[in-house]
Structures are given as C-alpha cells and as structure tokens.
Amino acid sequence: MKANPRNVNTGIYYIDGDVASGQGALAAGCRFIGGYPITPSTEAAEAFAKIAPKAGAVFIQMEDELASIASVIGASCAGVKTMTITSGPGYSLMMETIGFGAMLETPFVILNIQRGGPSTGAPTKTGQADMMQSRWGSHGDYEIIAIAPESPQELFDYTIKAFNLAEKYRCPVMIMADECVGHMTEKVVIPKADEIEIEPRRFYNGPRDKYLPFKPDKDLVPKMVKAGDGYKLYITGHTHDEKGYPILTQNSKVKTQKSTTRRLVDKIKLNADKIIELKEENTDDADVVVVSYGISSRVAVRGIEKAREKGIKVGSLRLVTVWPFPDKKITELAKKVKAFVVPEINYGQVVFDVERCSHGEANVILIPHGGAGVHHPDDILSAIEYASKENKKIEGIIEHKTKLEKLIFEEGYKLKE
Amino acid sequence: MAEIRFAGYGGQGIIRSGIIVGKGASIFDNKFATMSQAFGPEARGGACSSQLVISENKILYPYVTRPDIFVVMSQEAYEKFEPELKEDGLLLYDSDLVKLKKKREKIKLYPIPATRFAEELGNRIIANVVMLGFFTAVTKLVSKEGMEKAVADSVPPRFKELNLKAFNKGFQHAQDGN
Numbered sequence: 001m002k003a004n005p006r007n008v009n010t011g012i013y014y015i016d017g018d019v020a021s022g023q024g025a026l027a028a029g030c031r032f033i034g035g036y037p038i039t040p041s042t043e044a045a046e047a048f049a050k051i052a053p054k055a056g057a058v059f060i061q062m063e064d065e066l067a068s069i070a071s072v073i074g075a076s077c078a079g080v081k082t083m084t085i086t087s088g089p090g091y092s093l094m095m096e097t098i099g100f101g102a103m104l105e106t107p108f109v110i111l112n113i114q115r116g117g118p119s120t121g122a123p124t125k126t127g128q129a130d131m132m133q134s135r136w137g138s139h140g141d142y143e144i145i146a147i148a149p150e151s152p153q154e155l156f157d158y159t160i161k162a163f164n165l166a167e168k169y170r171c172p173v174m175i176m177a178d179e180c181v182g183h184m185t186e187k188v189v190i191p192k193a194d195e196i197e198i199e200p201r202r203f204y205n206g207p208r209d210k211y212l213p214f215k216p217d218k219d220l221v222p223k224m225v226k227a228g229d230g231y232k233l234y235i236t237g238h239t240h241d242e243k244g245y246p247i248l249t250q251n252s253k254v255k256t257q258k259s260t261t262r263r264l265v266d267k268i269k270l271n272a273d274k275i276i277e278l279k280e281e282n283t284d285d286a287d288v289v290v291v292s293y294g295i296s297s298r299v300a301v302r303g304i305e306k307a308r309e310k311g312i313k314v315g316s317l318r319l320v321t322v323w324p325f326p327d328k329k330i331t332e333l334a335k336k337v338k339a340f341v342v343p344e345i346n347y348g349q350v351v352f353d354v355e356r357c358s359h360g361e362a363n364v365i366l367i368p369h370g371g372a373g374v375h376h377p378d379d380i381l382s383a384i385e386y387a388s389k390e391n392k393k394i395e396g397i398i399e400h401k402t403k404l405e406k407l408i409f410e411e412g413y414k415l416k417e
Numbered sequence: 418m419a420e421i422r423f424a425g426y427g428g429q430g431i432i433r434s435g436i437i438v439g440k441g442a443s444i445f446d447n448k449f450a451t452m453s454q455a456f457g458p459e460a461r462g463g464a465c466s467s468q469l470v471i472s473e474n475k476i477l478y479p480y481v482t483r484p485d486i487f488v489v490m491s492q493e494a495y496e497k498f499e500p501e502l503k504e505d506g507l508l509l510y511d512s513d514l515v516k517l518k519k520k521r522e523k524i525k526l527y528p529i530p531a532t533r534f535a536e537e538l539g540n541r542i543i544a545n546v547v548m549l550g551f552f553t554a555v556t557k558l559v560s561k562e563g564m565e566k567a568v569a570d571s572v573p574p575r576f577k578e579l580n581l582k583a584f585n586k587g588f589q590h591a592q593d594g595n
C-alpha cells in the first residue's frame with residue numbers, strides 16, 4: 001500500500017533528525033502521538049504537532065510519560081497508527097506499559113533519542129546506553145524490534161520502517177536514535193507519496209461471531225479489530241487464551257502459556273530473518289569486522305577507511321536493526337574472522353551478544369565510550385590495528401580504551417584491599 | 418572539507434546562521450553539509466554556538482574539532498572558542514562587539530561592524546545575515562546565488578527583501594576590500 005499524499009510533505013529540506021522523524025511518522029500514517037517533552041527528543045514532538053493538524057492527525061501533550069505510553073496503546077486499540085517520543089528518564093518511566101503493549105500485541109512506535117545517563121545524566125549530549133533496556137526493560141518474556149538510524153535522512157526513512165514493522169508483527173518497535181543524530185541538521189529528501197510503501201493494519205473482516213482476537217495467522221501474528229466497532233473484544237494484561245480471556249486455573253494455564261506468551265517471543269524470533277536489516281561491506285576477505293550501529297557506525301566508516309589505507313583487511317557489519325539480534329550472521333562471520341571490533345557509546349551492551357554468538361571462535365573487542373560525545377575515527381582505527389595484530393585467542397570481551405579514556409583512566413579504577 | 422564554528426550569544430541567530438549556510442551548501446550548491454548545535458542543560462542565553470562541516474563527499478564525523486573558520490559575534494564566545502581555531506584559520510568577527518585580545522600570527526582577521534550595519538538598515542536582528550554576506554564573499558565556500566536562495570528560503574516572505582539587503586551589505590563590505 002502507498003502512503004496517503006495528505007500525509008507526505010514532499011520536498012528537499014535542511015532539518016535535524018528529530019524533525020525528520022516527526023515528518024516520517026506522519027508520512028507513515030501516524031494519526032496520534034501522545035508524549036511528554038524531554039530533551040533531546042522535543043523537536044520531534046514539536047515538528048509533528050506543527051504538521052499533524054493539516055493532515056487530520058493529533059498530538060497531545062500528556063501529563064507525564066506514564067500517561068503518554070498508555071494513551072498510545074489506547075489509540076492503537078482504537079485502530080490508528082501511533083507513536084510516542086521520549087528520552088532518558090522518560091523512557092524508563094514507560095517500561096511497565098511497554099510490556100503491557102507487548103502483551104496486548106498493540107502496534108506502536110517509540111522514538112528514543114538516547115542521551116547520556118543514568119538518571120538525569122547529560123540531557124543535551126549523546127549516548128547509546130539504553131540498548132539493553134530497549135530489549136529487556138519490562139518484566140517477563142516478550143520480544144521487541146529496535147532500529148538504529150545514523151542520519152536525519154535515516155530518521156525519516158526508518159521511522160516509516162518502524163511503523164511498518166509494528167503493524168506487521170504487532171509489537172512495540174523502538175527507534176533507538178541518539179542526541180547526535182537527533183540534533184544533527186542535514187539535507188533530507190521526502191519523496192512523493194507513491195514512492196513510500198506503507199504496511200496497513202491487519203484488520204479482521206470475517207464474520208463477527210467467529211472473531212478470536214489472539215488467534216494467530218500462519219506467521220504467528222493475529223488480526224485486529226477496532227475497539228468499539230461491535231466485535232467482541234476482550235483485552236487484558238493477564239496471560240490469556242485466543243479469546244483474550246484470562247485463564248487462571250492450573251491446567252488451562254499450561255495451555256495458555258503455550259498459546260500466548262511463547263508466541264510473543266516466537267513471532268519475532270521465527271520471523272527474524274525477515275525483520276533483520278544489515279549493511280555488510282568487505283567482509284568476504286576480512287580479518288577484522290567492525291560491528292556497529294547508529295551514529296557509531298557512521299563514525300566507524302572513517303576509521304575503517306584509514307585501516308584499509310594501511311593494508312588491514314577490515315570489513316564492516318552495520319546493525320540497522322539491533323533487535324532481534326543477527327545471531328546467525330555473527331556466528332557465520334566468527335568462523336572466518338580473527339576478531340570483531342564493537343564501538344558503542346556505553347560501557348558494553350550489544351557487545352555481549354556479539355561475544356555470545358561468536359562462541360569463542362573470534363576475539364571480541366569493545367571500544368567503550370562514556371557518552372556526551374562520539375568515538376573519534378582514530379579510536380576505531382587503533383582498535384582495528386590491535387585486533388589485526390593479536391594472534392592469541394583471548395577469552396571474554398577485550399576492552400580497548402579510546403584515547404580520551406586512556407588519558408583519564410589509564411590504570412582504570414582499582415579496588416583497595 | 419571545511420570546518421566552521423559560528424558563535425555569539427542566544428538571540429543573535431547563531432544557530433540560524435549555521436542552518437542557512439548548510440542549506441546553501443547542501444540544497445542549492447549540491448555539496449554535503451552537516452550542522453550540529455551545542456547547548457548546555459541551562460538552554461537559552463549565554464554563549465551559544467553551531468558547528469558546520471562542508472564537504473564535497475559524504476560527511477562521516479559530524480563534529481568540528483579544529484575549525485578552519487570561526488565566525489564570532491560576542492566577546493564571551495570569542496574568548497571561549499578562539500583557542501580551538503586552526504593555526505592559519507580565518508577569524509570573522511563583529512568589530513564593535515569583539516575586542517581582540519592577543520593576535521595569533523598566522524590567523525587571518527576579517528572584521529565587520531555587522532550589528533551597526535544592521536541597525537543602519539533598520540533592524541539589528543539581521544546582523545547575522547550581514548555577517549553571512551561577509552562570510553560568503555570572504556570564504557567563497559558557498560556560491561552567492563546559493564546563499565541568497567538559502568537566506569530567502571529561511572525568513573518570512575515579508576522580511577525577504579530586508580534580509581537580502583543585509584546579505585548584500587555584508588557581501589559588498591568584503592568586496593570593497595575591508
């Protein structure tokens with residue numbers, strides 16, 4: 001299905017990533033954003049609030065983040081495409097309800113413009129330290145999809161992709177951007193509506209008395225109806241059966257766990273190959289592969305270029321979707337390469353999964369960064385050089401400090417006896 | 418590739434200046450231009466700056482480390498950011514608002530009383546646009562046509578003429594050999 005021209009402000013703009021995401025949401029067909037302003041994501045909410053009314057969409061500034069995320073789930077149940085926008089502490093406040101949305105299988109998008117943390121942290125500076133929170137932040141078993149854009153243009157393009165994935169798999173989709181990309185201003189091309197592919201809501205249109213809200217299609221995803229449209233619709237955060245009814249007796253609970261909770265995980269896991277988007281370059285003959293995402297992958301390219309100029313065989317694997325994690329791809333590469341280099345603006349998160357999937361076959365080198373800035377390309381180069389020279393297999397994750405960190409923490413903190 | 422820092426105090430259109438030059442370069446001159454703004458948690462007021470990288474190729478590292486060009490419109494911003502200007506960099510400054518402290522040997526100085534010129538044109542709010550005209554003529558990084566389009570595209574229609582006048586005032590000041 002193509003985008004509705006009413007929602008697409010076709011043209012060439014010089015805008016920041018936040019604004020581009022607001023435009024992307026509208027183009028994707030978003031009808032409602034409930035949010036509570038927080039730096040550095042506010043411009044996205046502002047942009048949407050400004051352009052939404054002309055296209056018949058709505059932005060409501062809610063009283064807080066708990067209300068924001070709840071309003072988004074409500075809107076989704078009512079049949080519209082919807083998103084919330086947040087950062088830092090705001091994202092933490094949303095965690096419980098994200099699990100509720102995953103349980104109800106309501107499609108929605110969360111734009112998280114990551115900032116330095118923990119707590120208030122560095123509100124106007126960048127970070128990538130919410131990656132694991134996006135994956136595991138709410139209690140219980142569920143799966144989500146997370147995408148990491150690296151430019152304002154991608155914030156437009158991948159916001160649309162996020163909406164499409166949310167509708168297709170009926171799960172929360174997180175756009176895990178960061179302050180650097182959000183507040184970066186570049187040329188953004190918004191194409192014509194007929195060049196934008198849109199995933200429509202999976203509406204049920206069979207007989208009313210036959211509708212089962214949680215009976216899955218072949219791809220494990222059930223069809224939806226609009227709440228209030230006359231269908232018998234029961235939705236609850238309780239573990240439920242295909243009718244949506246909570247089931248609390250022992251025997252049926254066994255059945256229920258099989259039919260719902262397991263499916264929340266499997267509908268993403270089993271469809272992972274279709275969901276995962278990677279950008280792979282020069283990995284065929286590589287000794288070292290840089291695995292990165294978001295702004296770090298963009299900065300890494302310069303370090304990779306420099307390393308190749310020096311004759312090092314280095315390739316790159318950019319995780320456009322970070323979750324679900326590309327287990328198979330990492331395992332396959334681990335058998336061929338000497339080492340992975342993983343730059344992250346945190347003290348080690350996605351690198352854990354790189355290590356898990358390399359099964360001890362390749363060295364795994366983390367370049368940690370404390371946030372409030374991005375890696376310098378020379379930091380990436382230095383780690384690549386180390387990785388290509390290290391002939392021993394080293395267990396666990398190897399930390400390769402940035403120049404700045406070396407300056408400050410040469411010896412690291414030491415425990416005193 | 419050129420790294421540029423614009424700096425002044427909140428309200429002078431410093432961020433806007435970065436946006437206009439970036440727009441001129443990337444949309445009208447078909448180059449690549451990445452603009453980032455830096456501000457603290459205290460938000461508005463005080464020294465404010467925007468950083469712009471202009472290149473013929475895709476820009477990978479988005480931040481300015483050692484600017485080739487420093488455009489400054491307040492004393493506080495001058496003192497804060499002057500030390501990072503490259504050894505042989507260009508310093509464009511509002512000569513009524515910035516008093517130079519020490520002069521580094523190889524740095525090229527380009528003074529212009531941009532705010533005074535703007536007041537003479539009727540509104541000091543366009544001082545940054547006077548500076549942009551001056552910047553365009555001095556640096557030749559972005560074409561005059563591209564910059565004029567970017568200025569016109571970035572202001573409300575009823576102020577278009579005034580802004581273009583301000584732009585040309587600054588441009589002419591450089592052409593006159595100042």
